[in-house]
Amino acid sequence: MVNHSEDLPVDSIVVGDSLTVLQRIPDRSVNLVLTSPPYYQQRDYGVDGAIGNEDSLDEYVERLLSVFAECVRILTEDGHIVFNLGDKYMDGSLLLVPWRFATAVLKSQPVRLINTITWVKMNPTPRQFRRRLVSATEPFFDFVKSDEYYYNLDAYMALHGLLRKRAKNGGRLGTRYLSLIERSDLSEEQKAQARRELEQVIDEVRRGEIAGFRMKIRGIHAPAFGGQSGGRAIQMERKGFTIIRIRGEHIKRDVIECPVETIKGVGHPAIFPEFVVAQLILLLSPPDGVVLDPFVGSGTTTAVARKLGRHYIGIDINPTYVEYSRQRTEDVETLLDYVL
Ligand SMILES: C[S@@+](CC[C@H](N)C(=O)[O-])C[C@H]1O[C@@H](n2cnc3c(N)ncnc32)[C@H](O)[C@@H]1O
Structure with missing residues (x-):
């Protein structure tokens, strides 16, 4: 593991704009970037400099691309960058935000897209649209830098085996x-x-x-x-x-079924499901690796990473979320039972 002592130390969660803070992380020192940036024009995170409320979709994608480029720089040669994005309706039409972003990444960054893993929400927000269906999926794009990427299918499948054995x-x-x-x-x-x-x-x-x-x-x-x-x-x-009930994958399909989660006492509006995060960390990062989330929010990535024995770095522009993430990551006992 690279020594980050003169830079941003590992096992820390810091307040700041992700683009600026990422610059304090050395080249090729992070094994997995796993994140869900603010979605386009969905909510106001109430802090100056927050991403998400740009005037145009192009501007939004450009800002995310700058962050992505830094992620590529700090990634180990065998690392993964996983971005989860949600779509947006405007004037009655989907904008295809996640796919526009992924296409822009592939055009401008030295990475490959090895999977689009679909998270199927077992409990999407209940709405009754009369002329369209309720959206219940979100993509997780899995980008790599080289063919030599780390991949631990056994650990991924073992999550299910271990639950059964236990x-x-x-x-x-x-x-x-x-x-x-x-x-x-x-x-x-x-x-x-x-x-x-x-x-x-x-x-x-x-x-x-x-x-x-x-x-x-x-x-x-x-x-x-x-x-x-x-x-x-x-x-x-x-x-x-x-x-x-969580219906897991016994076949290695690019689908993860899992409910949307709320956590008591957390005011964060867009929390990653711990189960999805645990699966991806096991699959895509080595046991002593460093996992980074540049938009850490309520700290799901850092908490699960710590629980799974990984080093972690979290960044968020909102000090309240950072404080909460630190507590949640410190107190991993509160994590759900199905996270090992
Ligand atoms: C979709 S949420 C992430 C939720 C997280 N995955 C979880 O499990 O709680 C996006 C986060 O990005 C943060 N954010 C927005 N703009 C930012 C920026 N420029 N730099 C760092 N964080 C930012 C917001 O405060 C918000 O917490």
Whole structure:
């Protein structure tokens, strides 16, 4: 690992404009850049210099390209740069923002695009459009610098195997939820039902029918939201809990199915799902590697990287998010059970 001591130290999360801060990182010292920049004209992050509200799409793409070019410089020869972007409707038409960005990257940067991994949101924001369908996918573009890129399919697939093994061995899977059920304000009857359903879902993981799950308990977790929100919110209200099943990939397809997440007490509007981040870190970075997120937001990338034994660097222009990211990364115990 390169010594960053005279530059930006590894295992740090800093406030600043990503383009400026990236300049403090030495060449070829980061193994994986994994990030989700602000989407085009979606929200105001409330800080001067924030990316996202440029007057034109071209300007927005140009700004992202400058950041991308710095990412290429600091990337090891066997590294990956993964950018996740969302699209935008304007005057009733999709702008194809992610693909315009990816095309601009391929035209101007010395990288190849080896996959567009599609995140399928199992609980997209529930809307009733009468003349179009609800969008429930987002691309993660996986760019590399050379043919010699690091790739650990075994670790990626092992995430599922390990979850099953842990369940089989009567391991820790779900233990945290058991104690949360006890601590909750659910009635004794509701607690008993919650324990029963928890056992059932652990069995499903054990049998390999699902890759993992999340449980949300009333008063402990943020209220459920998303496509099945009506149903889930009602379950949380009436039963006191809801269980979200994660259907993992047993084949090496370029698809990751996972729910959108909210985290209690986090005011960040656009959080990466920890499961997706864990999969990509395992697949694309070596165990002692450095993972960087130049738009770290609520700290999902840095927290999961630390949990998985990687070094990390996070950058965000908003000091409140940076403070939160530091806490979340420090306190990795709060990460979901399905992150190892
Ligand atoms: C889509 S969010 C990232 C969310 C993150 N993936 C997570 O899991 O929470 C984009 C972030 O970029 C930050 N941002 C916007 N402009 C920036 C800039 N010029 N430099 C650094 N960060 C910036 C925003 O404050 C916001 O937190």
